[in-house]
Amino acid sequence: VFGLGGVGLSVVIGCKVAGASRIFGIDINPDKFAKAKELGVTDCINPRDYDKPIHEVLARMTNGGVDYSFECVGDIDVMVSALKSCHFGFGTCMINGVVPSSILSFEPMLMLSGRTLKGALFGNLKSKDWVPKLVSDYQAKKFNLDPLVTHVLPFDKINEGFELLRCGKSIRTVLKF
Numbered sequence: 001v002f003g004l005g006g007v008g009l010s011v012v013i014g015c016k017v018a019g020a021s022r023i024f025g026i027d028i029n030p031d032k033f034a035k036a037k038e039l040g041v042t043d044c045i046n047p048r049d050y051d052k053p054i055h056e057v058l059a060r061m062t063n064g065g066v067d068y069s070f071e072c073v074g075d076i077d078v079m080v081s082a083l084k085s086c087h088f089g090f091g092t093c094m095i096n097g098v099v100p101s102s103i104l105s106f107e108p109m110l111m112l113s114g115r116t117l118k119g120a121l122f123g124n125l126k127s128k129d130w131v132p133k134l135v136s137d138y139q140a141k142k143f144n145l146d147p148l149v150t151h152v153l154p155f156d157k158i159n160e161g162f163e164l165l166r167c168g169k170s171i172r173t174v175l176k177f
Contacts, residue, residue: 001025001041001070002082004032006148006171007096008072009039013143015068016040024066026054029168039147047081055084068092074099080106089114096120148172 001008001015004027015023016039025033025041033044043061047054059065065087071079074097083093083106093115111117118124125131138145151173153161164170 001072002078003027003072003074003097004029004036004041005072005168008070009036009148009171010145011070011072011096012036012039012041013145017143024058024061031168035147035171053081053084055081058085062087064088065091068094071095071097073097076102076104079104083110083115083117086115092116092118094118094120149174152176 001011001023004012004025008025008027012023012025020040022043023041024043024045025036026045026047027033027036028046028048030044030046033041036044045054045057047057050057055065066085067087067090069082069085069091071082071093073079076099078097079093079095079099082095085091086093091114095118098121137143148171150169150171151161151164153173153175155175155177158175161170161173161175164173
């Protein structure tokens with residue numbers, strides 16, 4: 001999982017629910033690692049701690065690459081790294097990060113070698129059908145979203161909530177009226 005903010009940590013929760021046994025969390029902010037481990041990340045990696053590109057680091061740690069990668073940053077370079085981190089022949093990369101209008105370019109051989117690239121907004125779910133199911137599953141304690149709420153502020157502190165998010169000190173802030 002590339003990016004351990006609110007979207008990335010939600011992906012981690014989904015990976016755990018799906019039965020993943022090993023989950024890599026990649027982020028340049030090591031302050032996010034404790035929460036990521038609490039939610040199920042087994043290996044936290046800061047790309048700045050390595051001299052090699054992160055996809056090479058992951059390939060070495062996984063005997064060729066990951067089965068699935070999830071890009072949750074919204075950065076073109078991270079998207080390409082996530083795709084490159086997928087295993088040759090069968091790895092799948094899911095782009096979840098929203099990026100300003102840009103062009104994603106990469107070597108065609110990354111796709112011709114059997115990797116799959118997908119993209120999703122809102123998890124590629126049909127909200128009318130899936131939101132009630134997700135609420136029901138949450139209420140049935142099939143997964144826990146509570147750790148994603150790191151701050152509760154009065155509505156008049158909305159700008160403070162955005163600043164906490166921008167600085168990487170908040171995952172999600174609930175505003176009370």
